[in-house]
Amino acid sequence: MSEPVRQRVQIEGRQLEVSNLDKVLFPVVGFTKAQVIDYYVRIAPVLLPHVADRPVTFTRWPSGVDGKAFFEKNSARHAPPWVRSVTVPSPGSSRGRETLDMVLLSAVPDLVWSANLAALELHVPQWRVDDGGEQLLPDLLVLDLDPGPGTGVVECAHVAHRLRERLVADGLDPVVKTSGSKGMQVYAPIGCADREHPSRYAKQLARELTGETPEQVVWRMEKALRPGKVLVDWSQNNTAKTTVAPYSLRARPGATVSTPLGWDEVDALRDGADPESVRFGTEDVLARVAEFGDLFDVADRHRADLPEV
Structure with a gap:
């Protein structure tokens, strides 16, 4: 298999690496990873307030929507150091974890980073965390x-x-x-x-x-x-x-x-x-x-x- 084509980009003062921008993730409409990233950058002003301080669960489709997908909650281990994260309880986890280290999407570079992982869908709970990472009551x-x-x-x-x-x-x-x-x-x-x-x-x-x-x-x-x-x-x-x-x-x-x-x-x-x-x-x-x-x-x-x- 050929190596992914990678390039470095600068977004709002953050440097990050993106790859395979021409990869088609939605074959029926020919929608590429570059277009996914572009959409999330452009929609960020209205999207970010709705995910702010809410731990994000990603659904990732690395081979596109016709391929296999997986949910990812314990995602902070992948993240650059400038992406905020929070440790939350995980009672009844099927993998026996007592806690999860989850990402908080706060800025445009965070969305570019997640979109580059082919995290097409963003899912959030009906509650936020406070500045100390403690779970608040549902809002x-x-x-x-x-x-x-x-x-x-x-x-x-x-x-x-x-x-x-x-x-x-x-x-x-x-x-x-x-x-x-x-x-x-x-x-x-x-x-x-x-x-x-x-x-x-x-x-x-x-x-x-x-x-x-x-x-x-x-x-x-x-x-x-x-x-x-x-x-x-x-x-x-x-x-x-x-x-x-x-x-x-x-x-x-x-x-x-x-x-x-x-x-x-x-x-x-x-x-x-x-x-x-x-x-x-x-x-x-x-x-x-x-x-x-x-x-x-x-x-x-x-x-x-x-x-x-």
Whole structure:
């Protein structure tokens, strides 16, 4: 095998090595590693605030999306010394580790470094760490809408609308994004009483929606229950779990992006808009940010305490 073609680049005062820039990582659309790096550099101003102080789990696709992939949490050992890292507990680790050394993406050079590893997807928890690396209480609620067989993003839009109504009634200020794959994710900035509070609240909400429309919604994970229904996955609020970050690429053939939406776009889907209207590639997303700014700006949203459950 030939040696990878490497070159040194200077990004914001940091020197790092990149390799195989012409390698095609998304064959269907001919999207290369150079384009992946370029996208993450250009989207950084709106992406970085959403991953700041959140330990990142990478999904890496070194041979491209048609090859084998792996999740990587214990990633700090690969990182240059200038990339921030944090040691977090790892209870119940399948590899017997008590802790993980995880990366915190804080600046553009960090994104270039991770993109060069073919870390196409960035996944983060709903909590941050403080300056000393201690885990804080969750500051985000997430409800992940996963369409079962026979359903799609339109059905997710109907459920997202109902969730928005319930969250607003509870004093929350929700935002929404595509998963970059088939579904949607509804978030809200929150305060909470303990680490399990968001899961309790989200589970109750998912069960209530299922009880109201059992033919449309399901809250349990069993695959046999899911045809023709949208799963409201409340379990993503477990502090050991992560969800794909806003503006992250997805390892899908079309190089799609998990893209923030306006609630008017959700309403348009409910009214019959083309589902393809909310399927976005990298250039689409960059154009949307230039036009609308960050539609997922939770820092600028009202942060309310979750109701007791």
